[in-house]
Amino acid sequence: MEKKHEMMSLEDSEQLKGRMKFFEKELVENHHIDPNLYVEYDVKRGLRDSAGKGVLTGLTEISDVTGYKLVNGRRIPADGALYYRGINVQDIVNGLKDRRFGFEETIYLLIFGKLPSREELSRFLELLSDMEDLGGRFVRDVVMKGTNANIMNAMERCVLALYTYDDNPEDISVENVLRQSLELIAKLPEIAVYSYHAYRHFRKDETLFIRNPQKGLSLAENILLMLRPDGNYTELEAKVLDIALVLHAEHGGGNNSTFTTHVVTSSGTDSYSSTSASIGSLKGPRHGGANLKVQNMFTDLKANVKDWESDEEITAYLQKILNKEAFDHAGLIYGMGHAVYTLSDPREVILKRFAQALAEEKGMTDEFKLYDKVEGIAGKLVMEHRKLFKNVCANVDFYSGFVYSMLGIPEELFTPIFAIARMPGWSAHRLEELISANKIIRPAYKYVGHHADFVPFDER
Structure with a gap:
């Protein structure tokens, strides 16, 4: 009885898809905004300015993310740094040494604003x-x-x-x-x-x-x-x-x-x-889901690159990705680039070190070397392809999925x-x-449509 119900649901679903096609066309035609209007009205799309820098919308004392140094009023690319409550995350990781509760100490620091004593x-x-x-x-x-x-x-x-x-x-x-x-x-x-x-x-x-x-x-x-x-x-x-x-x-x-x-x-x-x-x-795959995209990209890379030690083969494959000819045809090398970090993502630098140690324990050093090689090639390729002057570094997603896989954590998690x-x-x-x-966040959106007279039902 349940199977019959499922079959009927599938048939109903196909009929529904057919009916929806008309409305989908109507939707697209009536929801398109001219991209030039965003320039005309100086809209900060994605809450970013024309240079890609985030628009200031709030203040915080919880963490600081830096990818530049100010020299004579100019922003100069620098190795990235991440601070939790003013403390460099690199120092936090190094200070943990052999202690088991690093994450718990970090929770305490973030919420209460200070590192806990032994008793706390x-x-x-x-x-x-x-x-x-x-x-x-x-x-x-x-x-x-x-x-x-x-x-x-x-x-x-x-x-x-x-x-x-x-x-x-x-x-x-x-x-x-x-x-x-x-x-x-x-x-x-x-x-x-x-x-x-x-x-x-x-x-x-x-x-x-x-x-x-x-x-x-x-x-x-x-x-x-x-x-x-x-x-x-x-x-x-x-x-x-x-x-x-x-x-x-x-x-x-x-x-x-x-x-x-x-x-x-x-x-x-x-x-x-x-x-x-x-x-x-x-x-969303543009945020937390990016590490899974990296893993899927490497699965595709392994299937298409025969010699993992060949810079030429790897470069050719990555170039196909950028040309939307390989993987998901989005033109993106996942795990590369960051909105703030320029020369390096400190999280990636730290995690890469632990990924190498884990790869050695798991007998997966060949895979680690492949990741390392792709990282070295991909940044330069992205810069050349997009004609960027800003350095493109690997972000934390580049190695996190690899680490989770070595830990036996399924992709669903x-x-x-x-x-x-x-x-x-x-x-x-x-x-x-x-x-x-204590103030509701309410940014502005400008109406760029046209006002129209109401048309009675019988006259439409």
């Missing part, structure tokens, strides 16, 4: 551990029902459902939002991993296993524990994932998903709606891992918006 970190870890349990009822009634092939959508649904389980969901006082933010940070790893397992079981007929996180383990360790059938992982694997989470935790107020946090928060809405909106923004990492940054910006800004 211990109390904070206990708090996060107490908050991470989703509860059997939520897992059964929410996570396991209405499974989704796109885990980001599943995460949005689960986050919105948490509203129902909150005794005080609408209270946007700083105290309540802090509590909600920490709970979301603690629970998001389980939501992502359990949603993936549910999808594999109910959509792919795989064996279902749900493993509870263990107290005393870092968030990175628990992700690997919950994800893997045997629950095992090496010390280096947990360390590399922890560093990846640190590097993705925050990136200024202007990136798309964090700006979404500011916009939605400024309306006075609840924490679950705000977080869901930010997840929806991060899902690439962007969800990014969301888990970015949740502390979103939370810090939401709190900053509530405490400091």
Whole structure:
């Protein structure tokens, strides 16, 4: 009976597509804006000026992203730097040494504005551990029902459902939002991993296993524990994932998903709606989904380049990508270029170092060398192809997907891992918006259509 219903739905769907074609044509014809008008009215498309620099729309003390140095009033390209609460992220990573809770320390720093002492970190870890349990009822009634092939959508649904389980969901006082933010940070790893397992079981007929996180383990360790059938992982694997989470935790107020946090928060809405909106923004392939694009591009490259050590073969393939003759025909070498960074992306520099160490442990040094070679060739090619004077460097997405693959993280969880990492940054910006800004964000759009007289129904 259910199969018959599915077949009827497919037939109805085809009929619907046929009816929609007329309306699609109408839509396109009536929604096209002359590109010249954007120049005429000096519209900052994408909230960027003509040079591609972001338009200043707010102030923040949470993080700083730099790619230039000012010399005699001129912007000179420089190695990129990323600061969390004024502290260089390179120093944060180096300062972690053999400690297991780097991501947790970073969460504390971003939200509370300072690095924790040993006692403060211990109390904070206990708090996060107490908050991470989703509860059997939520897992059964929410996570396991209405499974989704796109885990980001599943995460949005689960986050919105948490509203129902909150005794005080609408209270946007700083105290309540802090509590909600920490709970979301603690629970998001389980939501992502359990949603993936549910999808594999109910959509792919795989064996279902749900493993509870263990107290005393870092968030990175628990992700690997919950994800893997045997629950095992090496010390280096947990360390590399922890560093990846640190590097993705925050990136200024202007990136798309964090700006979404500011916009939605400024309306006075609840924490679950705000977080869901930010997840929806991060899902896009132009933002958080870019690392998966890089992986798919390399899969295609491996299929078309016989000699991985040949600069000529690799260059020819990359040139085809830029000419829209290869891969997805978009003309983009994914993982290359950044809106702010010029000579280097500090996150990429750090992650590349750990990617090499992990590749050595996994016996994947040939793949790492291929990534390294493509990185060296691609930047110059993009500059030549687009006739750019600005240096084009690899960004953090270039190696993050490769790292996740070596960790055995399935592609469906690439962007969800990014969301888990970015949740502390979103939370810090939401709190900053509530405490400091207190004004709804409302940029202007200019109407460039034409006024018209209403035509009575019988005369149309």
